Each structure stands twice: as C-alpha cells, then as structure tokens.
Amino acid sequence: MNPFYEKSCKIEKCFDDWKKLYPTAYDKHDTDAYTKVRTILMTGTEFEQQWFMHQLARHTADNNARRDVALLRGLEQQQQKRLSYLKPKDETVLETTIAYEQLAVDLTAILAQTEKNKYVKAALDFALLEDFDHLYRFSDLLEMEHGISGEKLVGSYTEIMPGRPTIAEHRHPFDNVRRPIPSSASLATKLHTMTITAAEQQTMNFYMNLGTYYPSSDLGRKLFLEIGMVEEEHVTQYESLMDPTATWFECLLMHEYAECYLYYSAMNEESNDAIKKIWTMHFEQELAHLHYAAELLKKYEKKEWAQVIPDAEFPPLLAFNDNCEKNKHYIRNILKNTVNNTSVMEDYADVNSIPDDYQYFKYNTAINKTHTSVASHKVIDSYIAEFGEDYRFTVAEHPVKPLRDRKTDNVDLARKKS
Secondary structure: OOHHHOOOOOHHHHOOOHHHHOOOOOOOOOOOHHHHHHHHHHHHHHHHHHHHHHHHHHOOOOHHHHHHHHHHHHHHHHHHHHHHOOOOOOOOHHHHHHHHHHHHHHHHHHHHHHOOOHHHHHHHHHHHHHHHHHHHHHHHHHHHHHOOOHHHHOOOOOOEOOOOOHHHOOOOHHHHOOOOOOOOOOHHHHHHHHHHHHHHHHHHHHHHHHHHHOOOOHHHHHHHHHHHHHHHHHHHHHHHHOOOOOOHHHHHHHHHHHHHHHHHHHHHHOOOHHHHHHHHHHHHHHHHHHHHHHHHHHHHHOOOHHHHOOOOOOOOOOOOHHHHHHHHHHHHHHHHHHOOEEEEOOEEEEHHHOOOOOHHHHHHHHHOOOHHHOHHHHHHHHHHHHHOOOOOEOOOOOOOHHHOOOOOOOOOOOOOOO
C-alpha cells in the first residue's frame, strides 16, 4: 500500500468530540498482552510526533507555519488522549511497566531480525539485552511485592530471565552516542530508527513521571530511578541514529508516514474488536494528516512528497503475534554471543577487550560504589532471600552459563573483566 494514493477525509473533519475521546478501557484480566503492547507503542508514537511539532514551532518565526503545525498537533493530541485512556483505572503502575518492557523486548527483537543496516542492527541487539534484563527485574519486584506472575502478564509470549545485568548498563554518556544513518538509508531503516526512538522515549518518559508514584516500597521507587537512567541512555543511542540532514518538514512528513504504517500494521493483526476499530479510525485520520503534511512540505519547502519518500509502498507490516516464537530463539542467540558487550564511543566491544583505564569502568564504579546499594541488584537479592531463588519464566536452560544460578544475582558479568 502507498498511503499517498489512498483517499482521505479533509483535515478539518478529523476533530472528535469529548465522548469519542474517552474510550472504554480494556479489561486488564482478559486483554491480550500484545494488545497492551500495541497501545503503548502507538501512544509513544503519538507523543513523539507531538513533541517533534512543538520543537518545530519553537524553531521558526513564521506564525503561519506555527498555525498549520498547531492544527496538526491538536489532532495528534486527540489521538494520544484516546489511546492513553484505554489503560484501565485498576491497572497498577508496575503492571503497566511489565507491558512497557515487553514492548521494548519484542519490538526490538522484531526490528533487529529484519534490519538490513548492520550498524543499526547492532544498536538494536545491544539495547535488546538490557531491556530484557529490565523485564526480569521488574517481574521479580511484581511477584515479590504483589504476588502477580509476570508470565501471566506477558501472555507467555516473552521469556523472563536475566539479560545483561542492569548494574553493568551504566555507561559514560559519551559512549551512548551513535553514528547517524545517511539520507540514502532504506525506508525500512528510517522507519525502524523512528519507531524504536519513539517507543524508548515513551518508556523513558513513563519512568521519569510515574516512578515516584510507585506506592509499595522505596525499593520499587529506586528501581524505577535506576532503570529510568538506562532508558535515557537508550533514547540517546536511538535518536543519534536518525538522519540529521532531514529538514523540519521532511521530518514532519516521515513522522506522519510512520504513523500510517504503524496504525495499518496494528489494525491488521489486532484481535480485540473494539480496539481494532480505534486502530482503523486512527489510520484513516492519519491518511488525512499525511496528505496535509505533504501540502505543508510543498508550501514551505517547495518539495513534493516523492522527493522525500520515493518508494512509499509500505514495507512488510510490523507483526507481534507472528514473531513471538522467533523472538525467543533470537534473544537467546544474542544473549549467548553478545551478553558481555559494552559500548566504546560509537561502537561495541567485549568488556574484556577494552583498556583498564577506559571511561566505562570509571563511570560505572562511580555510580555503583557498592553493588549492595544498587536497586536492580537489591530487588533480586531480596527475592532470593525470601523465596530461595529468583523468579523466572523460561522455556529452556539459560543460554549464558554465568546467569544460570537462580540463587545468586550476578553483578560482575559485562561489568568486570573475567
């Protein structure tokens, strides 16, 4: 499908009344885990588009352009509000967090398996193992403090076990910046970098704003604080991959195209009829947004949409359900082969191969002065002390031998030279 050739309604017809903006929330007990994941992904995609347009408005003195962008931004805000209120009142911050981390894990694995740009794939593989560990840490906290099984929340689609230990993920900020993709990168690569940036940014913002509201314990609040800092690292990595040479209105067009693609993907695999109607409605609205963005590109930069997206046929659609088993095998393979990696400026290396005086060791030691005070470790240590071994959901033995011991949390792997 080429969305530029699809018929759309007029932009002024896209505004909804209050009744339509407040949907019936999903039932947290009966709703499929991937429906929750898609809801978070699309909420984050809307958030990314809104804040991009706010930055656009702050970097132009042309009030006509500001008004045109404000119109589009108001429509995106309505969509974001509808999606955010799909979350039910009885779903706790920590239950929602499990869905956030499941999204990070499975989305990253799907994109990595289809990404042709080796450098972008390496970035996805690297952060994948860190989000995978976050899912494990939050799941142990959930089971320990609330008696809720993470396996039930992830629908058995995603394994829960240690990844690259979170304590090893704290890197000097210099080591989180990557090389950008060229303007000649494929459409799929551009979509991947935009999608993963939006998803990770949504997670970063969620932890920034709601971690302090975790009501059950100081340990839980500290875990949100710690992992929230890692999410900052991930957003820094992914946003630095994006093409920095694109103009403001070229970026606006690409954002709208990405939304069309993601909503179309969501509506094609959604099992919840009520939410599928929302994906369909938003896709139809996004067609109008996309065509409007094309008009703005022509109006302010004298360019046609085809100059920005020459081949606008959608790449293969993003599908969660069809990839869950592939993801399990893929993640296990990446764990086995790269768990000991860290980043060295724009590249990646086994922690054993970098100099002893490299900034990673200095920074990580400064942050983690004693491992017993690090929240991500204390959660697992506390769980083991109470129940005898950690909480996991696995389909086979852990692929990394040092992470198989369920009675000890490994705080040296990928952090200290072995």
